[in-house]
Amino acid sequence: MQKNIPYFALLLTCLEMKIEIITIGDELLIGQIVNTNSAWMAAELTTQGFGVDAMTTVGDAPGDLLAALDTAFARADILLLTGGVGPTRDDRTKETLCRYFDCPLILNEEVLQHIEQLFQSRKATLNSLTRDQALVPSKATVIPNRVGTAPLLWFRKGAQLLVSMPGVPLEMQTAMREEIMPRLSATFRQKAYLRRDYLVGGYSESALATHLSSFEDQLPASFSLAYLPTYGIIRLRLSAWGEEHTATMEQQGKHLRELLGSHCLSESNQMVEQLLGELLQEKRFTLSTAESCTGGYIAHLITSVAGASGHFTGSVVAYDNHIKEILLQVETETLSQKGAVSREVAEQMARGVAAVTGTTCAIAVTGIMGPDGGSEEKPVGTVWVATLCGERLSSREYRVGKSRAQNIERTARLAILQMLMMLQ
């Protein structure tokens, strides 16, 4: 605790503290990359009882960051910065922080040693730009960055706090998990974040809201119910801040669960691929996929979950019709008579991949993702999904949309959802 802060001020900060995430970089402002850091940090902070109040993104120009710091310090207590700390000239966060806190850069011997060791282990030669990474603002408390060259900088400003981290996702994540979160938890008293998640199928957003209207009427003011519709499913989140609401949350959550009935696919915030993985493990079933238009994305979603090798054997991405014939035993006649995008081909693909891989279950998908390839009869967005489990085979047609990237994403989620519903 710094000497010049009255004790009550610090206590207030502990109880009512506000957090702002500031991400820095022109690449964000021109839309060259998507800001995944803010979401990752927010999820980590929220889970550990720290609420994020705002997120701001500014460019590399020092003036813009200076103005953002003024704004943020006027409304938040903890500022978490990422970005702008690389060795190149476009990275200017460190010099801006020197200006903001009115202090010079000084050489930190420990950081220098760490950088030298890092380069030795990578068998790379150290140049002067990288050596300059060991120069730090004199007013900062320096925290080592185990996986990179830019150190973490921790500044106090009265009762307020600013932490500067690298923008490279892996470095930021390691810093947050290993250094920043433990220090925040030790310094500030966090509030319990109570949260119940429900995955709901078979409702439109407004139909579900109508169904839950009286439930929302009686919900205490400190509780909030949020709707997040994604690919045929609605993620419903009931939440409240503060341990004192535990009993009420228990009771309200139960009530909500009853109202959802069989429409509740899961009491979790998991993705459909996670739910499917768990269900397959539980039933000791195995799965393979045969993908045409999704081009391997379903297999990717399934294998992005750790432990997928326990139930997933593989996939045949039959982008070309010839592959559908030779690897999946789809009949040439069916392809020519019904077309590649048809119920019959989807079903033959599902049977074919289950047979060749020897799995209990299979997902097969064929469709037109666009921008080209559509016809009047089968416009872009036409998709057939067949799911197989033992002897049971189910197939369904979907119309997904007009944008290729979204069509692939949506088709994959809908296919996994169809498999999930078949197994439930």
Next chain:
Amino acid sequence: MQKNIPYFALLLTCLEMKIEIITIGDELLIGQIVNTNSAWMAAELTTQGFGVDAMTTVGDAPGDLLAALDTAFARADILLLTGGVGPTRDDRTKETLCRYFDCPLILNEEVLQHIEQLFQSRKATLNSLTRDQALVPSKATVIPNRVGTAPLLWFRKGAQLLVSMPGVPLEMQTAMREEIMPRLSATFRQKAYLRRDYLVGGYSESALATHLSSFEDQLPASFSLAYLPTYGIIRLRLSAWGEEHTATMEQQGKHLRELLGSHCLSESNQMVEQLLGELLQEKRFTLSTAESCTGGYIAHLITSVAGASGHFTGSVVAYDNHIKEILLQVETETLSQKGAVSREVAEQMARGVAAVTGTTCAIAVTGIMGPDGGSEEKPVGTVWVATLCGERLSSREYRVGKSRAQNIERTARLAILQMLMMLQ
């Protein structure tokens, strides 16, 4: 033009206007979803000559948005809002805008008709929550939302502008492309955004910066050079605002290109999968992939590029070793003697998939993505990539990292890069 604004004020706005993107939703502040809208909007705006100065994210609570509007109007001329306009109670942007602009909600007959038509075409019944989407702040100019129920709202505040859009990505994108961008272009004079991109391989970030040090020294102050390292490649961006720099950009860009020499993989901001696709088309080669640890992600990246069917035939995702044997003809003996993660297995997978699919080229990948499956000899992050082109076969070992999601991403990009380098 509104009557109460002096002409010179509006002209100033045209020339020096600042844009702020405000995204609204608790789901962003708790990290439940990644903010892809801001990046998409920024890319669209930048391409059309509008610079984005800041991005802000706030929650659903009206007080937070009100405060953010005050801050944003104090520093920006155009505020683009997304989110908080759905039919459910957690969506409160419209009511907040009524408070901010001090006006009531009124029924807009045109919007109501549009909603009714939309529901008729979807064969869905209209409930009162959805009907309420036709209530709009009386001071707003209402712009139709062709693909959803929430109308676009356009507010003038003196010489400043605020536009509210839905947060659903497809609706926001349609609104931006079809309604907002044309109106912004007609209302404001935009500046040309001059930009040259270079994909650079074979340099670390600091080594490249050292190499380009004298180039940066002589670069005019209105130009900026940005480094964005991603998966073994550095994206270099030379940029400047304003048509008057066209000739200098031409000359500086040429100079930079010469300095990069053979390290320059492409003069573009394309992803490696796009470059590979173009190169394959140009050479009239075909490609297939055999993926173990990447689980279909390489095939997904390749097929995410429109027109991939012209050169990509398909993939065998051989997650299980048995599939490697039956579909890719990997020898049982090699698997047991060398292990699935080995040069020999990667090479047999590449040869196997090229043989079965009949392609000129093939990419094969086998590795350990974690968190489990590592050993002392082959830790998590060990990857073998084999690339084949005709008779030429090249294989290489990589060590990618410790986080599963990043390992999959990095491995896929490195594998595509290896194929690209082989073909160049």
